[in-house]
Amino acid sequence: MLQAPQRTALSGPALIRLLARLADVDVPESRQSLSDRLSQWLGWTDAIALSSALSGTPPAVAAGARSFGSAEESEYVRARSSLAKTITGDSVFAADRRRHPAHASAQAASQNAPAEPAADYAVFRQRYLSIQQSMEMAIGNLRGRLRSMLAARTPAMARLAVVDAVMERALSERERNLLAAVPVLLAGHFERLRAAEQATLAAAEPAEPAEPAEAGESAESADGAGSNAASSAASNPAAPTPGAWLNVFRKDMQSVLLAELDVRLQPVEGLLAALRAS
Template identity: 75%
Template sequence: MLQAPQRTALSGPALVRLLARLADVDAVESKQSLSDRLSQWLGWTDAIALSSALNGSPPAAAAGARSFGRAEEDECARVRNSLASAIAGDSVFAVARRRGSAQAAPRGSVETQADYAVFRQRYLALQQSMETAIGTLRGRLRALLAARTPAFARLAVVDAVMERALSERERTLLAAVPGLLGGHFERLRDAAAQQSLAEAEVHAATEAEAEAAATSTDPSRPAATTAHAAPLTQDTWLNVFRKDMQSVLLAELDVRFQPVEGLLAALRAC
């Protein structure tokens, strides 16, 4: 018996693994090292700036700057929790629940009013919120790091150079995520439509059989009973999509927050 090929398990961030599953693709891990990939992403001006930050004299620590403490830790946690709550509590992603049969769609049909443009617009808005809030937080942490020792001040400069060098590429890559989710949306919608059509055909055949049995004059022919399939609405597949989109946004938040976690680790080590 033939067996479906097993996809290679990815070891990358949850965002990559989740997108590979939702896009139904067999993603292959890159054979390149991190340094090789960075060399392709950095322009020559970026390389010069990075070389200067790594090899030049460390900047002097700023005098009179605030020290890192519990308040800064709490602010980082607050920003992250606020962004996560905005994703989890967004009304566009709220799971729909039927409150009664009056809200059910006609048997064997799938509503077609769902518009992916609404989800795409909301995803982009949440991406912008993450980029703005995390960028501001990252700058604050760099300022605190620069006020420590010259070595930590150098690290703050390196982080600023890397942010400038990679922000455009990061923005481009993450901007492609809504497009991948659009394909997932369409596949779920099409699968639901096919299921609805199949249920409608079964229902029509059952009704025809019941009508034929009711008009038959043959007393030996058993009476047919009409089977009623459960109504299928767009809520079922849309709820799946809503939860998937939320999961992707939360995974993206984890990726975006990694530089902040790195700066926090450096500040704790001061």
């Protein structure tokens, strides 16, 4: 089987749970509170800026601010949908449907060759990093626009906008470094899936070669053996499909990217909630 084993249930974002399952590790629940964890992540300059934003005089609010409405909601929906389509529609992550699985198995059995060419993880890693950059840019721009709208609402909302700006500056580098480690974790999943299929295919090979045929029947027997192997592979639904592991990995990588998109959008969703309530 090419499915990762079930691990101990873990709470938290779907991204963390998914990575724990694909990396085949048990991740203990953190005993630290959010404030304790943030105190380790924020430098002293960040702490000063955050303290000033929370305790200082709220920024002045300009008169005649544009009201929040459906246009901003629609912009968020468009941005989210566009990024999701970038992930699900990417050709690198598309399943290989050029050959029917039964035909691929039959071809591999008759030719004693893999149905899928050697895969290079570097291609997947580079595409993952490229999509991460697209998400960071698009979401950062949307977050900045919503923050500007929030700053023009009320003094309390203006203070919240300043706090959000401080937190983005303080945590962006750590967030970038942590998320850059995701494709490193997926490299191990890539290799485990490939190794599992190779082991399955090796176990399915005949233990001993067929007895040599008589000279007069060699050509006919060879053709018959090849046809029988192909027919058996095509008619046996349990026969391993060479290259199937790569489609499993593509789907898993898409799932991780979509889960990462949800995590990246959380600050934007927080700003939207504040604008709706203001």
